[in-house]
Structure formats: C-alpha cells, structure tokens
Amino acid sequence: MSDRNKPPVIDNPWRALRQYTDARIGLGRAGISLPTSEMLEFQLAHARARDAVHFPLDVDRLLEELAALESPQLSAVAPLRLHSQADDRATYLQRPDLGRELSPASSEKLAEPDLATDGYDLALVVVDGLSSSAVLANAVPFLSAFLQDLGQERDDWRLAPLTVVEQGRVAIGDAVGAALKARVVAVLIGERPGLSSPDSLGLYLTWNPRPGLNDADRNCVSNVRPAGLPVEQASQRLLYLLREAFRLKLSGVGLKDRTEEVVVDASSDNRNFLTH
Structure with a gap:
C-alpha cells in the first residue's frame, strides 16, 4: 500500500x-x-x-436530599451544615491541615444543648473533599442503601444527626465524631478525581474517633460510583467493617476487609446479610 x-x-x-x-x-x-x-x-x-476539584458543593441541595431520607434510625435533628477552618477553596487546597479542623462556629454548633446525649453508635459525615460532583452524585444513593441495610442488620443503632462539612478533609470526621461522642464515624468524601473517574466517592470508617488519629487508624472503601463500586456493594462492605469494628473495638490496619471471603445469604432467619 x-x-x-x-x-x-x-x-x-x-x-x-x-x-x-x-x-x-x-x-x-x-x-x-x-x-x-x-x-x-x-x-x-x-x-x-x-x-x-474547584466546583463548589451545592450544600443547600444536598441538605434537602439528606433531610428527605427515610429511616426510623435517623435522628430527629435536621442535617447540620458545618465548615472546616479553611475559609475558601484556595486555602483548602494550599493548607490541608486547616481542612482537618472544624471552624470555631461549627464546634459551637455541635456543642448545642439539643445535641447533648450520652453518645451515639455511629456518626455519618458527608464531606465535599476533592470532588463535589462525587458527593452530589453518590452520597444520597449510598446512604439510602446503607440505611436500609443497617436497619436489616439491627434496629437499635443510635445514629447521630447527619452532618455536611464544607472544605473538609478525611480527618475532620474525627473532630465531628468526638464532638458528638460517637463510637464510630463514617466519612463520605469526594476522592481526588482521576482522568477517568471525576465522580468517585470514598468511605472512611474510624473506631473511637478523636483528634490526632492518622490513616492507619481508618478503613477505606473507595471508588464508589456507577462505573466503579456500586452503592449496594459499598453499603455491604461498610456494614461488614462496622460490625467488625464493634466486635474487635478497633479499626484501621488491625481490621481486615474480608467481604470477598463471605457470601450473601438472603434466606438467613436473623437477616444478617453476610455469613461465612
């Protein structure tokens, strides 16, 4: 030729x-x-x-969608809007440390009398992170599936009020969880976008949240999105990790994700979704 x-x-x-x-x-x-x-x-x-990375999270829309979630385990307190110590996006990107800490106003909000309790089993914290599109697209569908699975697993979970944090990093969940006296915190956060995955949501679970923890103290379920890990499978993985965290009283490197070694048993009388 x-x-x-x-x-x-x-x-x-x-x-x-x-x-x-x-x-x-x-x-x-x-x-x-x-x-x-x-x-x-x-x-x-x-x-x-x-x-x-740069498009701001539509917090008002997200709060409305979170308030519309239905579950008997949800707190009667409306979802709370919080903010990190990073005042704007430019500061957030240049100062990761400020994204890990709550602003003084947000800390005061979590200390209000109507939130004062003996503590909660689980605090669910939605954070914009590095992808607002991931949060808007996947946070509510995931929570809808997770709350349903959680109710089938056990009906006496004490859930803290849902919170939405602007300009936050993963570790800000520790501050929220500690303020609400939660035994476990689960952070839903927009992950750093890749060239084929700008809408990837990450889930980070931490036992006994408190300031000063690092990534070795957390378990992560990543790539939650339609073209990645479906919300139904992500929900089952997080619930497995949650159950194991309560059993072992820890999270992080000492808690292994063994969900690939177990099977779903839909006929189980006790309605546990995982069985060896």
Whole structure:
C-alpha cells in the first residue's frame, strides 16, 4: 500500500482491551502523534477533573436530599451544615491541615444543648473533599442503601444527626465524631478525581474517633460510583467493617476487609446479610 493510501490513524491492537477498562490504552497514532480525537478526549477528561476539584458543593441541595431520607434510625435533628477552618477553596487546597479542623462556629454548633446525649453508635459525615460532583452524585444513593441495610442488620443503632462539612478533609470526621461522642464515624468524601473517574466517592470508617488519629487508624472503601463500586456493594462492605469494628473495638490496619471471603445469604432467619 502506498503512503497516499494509508489511513491517517494507525490502530493499536491493544485497543480491544478498552472494553474492560477506562484506562487510556491502545490509543493508536497519527504519524508520531496521538490521534486528534484521543487528544480531545484527554483534554475533556482533564477539564472534568479540574471542575470536580474547584466546583463548589451545592450544600443547600444536598441538605434537602439528606433531610428527605427515610429511616426510623435517623435522628430527629435536621442535617447540620458545618465548615472546616479553611475559609475558601484556595486555602483548602494550599493548607490541608486547616481542612482537618472544624471552624470555631461549627464546634459551637455541635456543642448545642439539643445535641447533648450520652453518645451515639455511629456518626455519618458527608464531606465535599476533592470532588463535589462525587458527593452530589453518590452520597444520597449510598446512604439510602446503607440505611436500609443497617436497619436489616439491627434496629437499635443510635445514629447521630447527619452532618455536611464544607472544605473538609478525611480527618475532620474525627473532630465531628468526638464532638458528638460517637463510637464510630463514617466519612463520605469526594476522592481526588482521576482522568477517568471525576465522580468517585470514598468511605472512611474510624473506631473511637478523636483528634490526632492518622490513616492507619481508618478503613477505606473507595471508588464508589456507577462505573466503579456500586452503592449496594459499598453499603455491604461498610456494614461488614462496622460490625467488625464493634466486635474487635478497633479499626484501621488491625481490621481486615474480608467481604470477598463471605457470601450473601438472603434466606438467613436473623437477616444478617453476610455469613461465612
């Protein structure tokens, strides 16, 4: 075939594997460069990832959706709006330490008399993190599935009021959990967006939350999104970790996620969703 009759884009045989992954493989080439279509797709993905980091979370909408959740275990107190010590997005990105601490006003809000109790079993904390789109798309669907699974597992869980934290990092859940006297805190947070996953939600569970803990004290369930880990499976994993945390009185490196070693038993009389 003469050069004049050659196609402008040379396909890559690895391209067939793209049906199994979102990774950028088998892109082909045009001369010594990427095909124009692949370059444009890369630029679009990069723009979506940047938007996920910088676009502000629609907190009012999220609070309305959280308030509409139905579960007998939910607190009668309306979801609370909190803020970290990072005043704005630029500060949040440059000062991760400020994103781990509650603002004075938020600390005072959690100390109000109507929240004073002997403590809770679980505090659920929704944090914008590094992807507001992940939170808006996945937090409420996940919580809907999780609250249903939680009620089937046990009907006497004491849940703290739901909280939404702006400009927060994972560790801010420790401050919220400690203020509410929760035995366990579960943080739902927008994960750092990748070029194929700008909408990934992360779940971080910590036993006995308190300031000063680090990532070794937490368990993580990541990539919760329609194209990743479905909310139903993520809910079952978090509930398994929650049960094990209460059994072992710990979380983190000492608590192993063994959900792949167990099976769902839908016919169980005690309605436990996991059984060996």
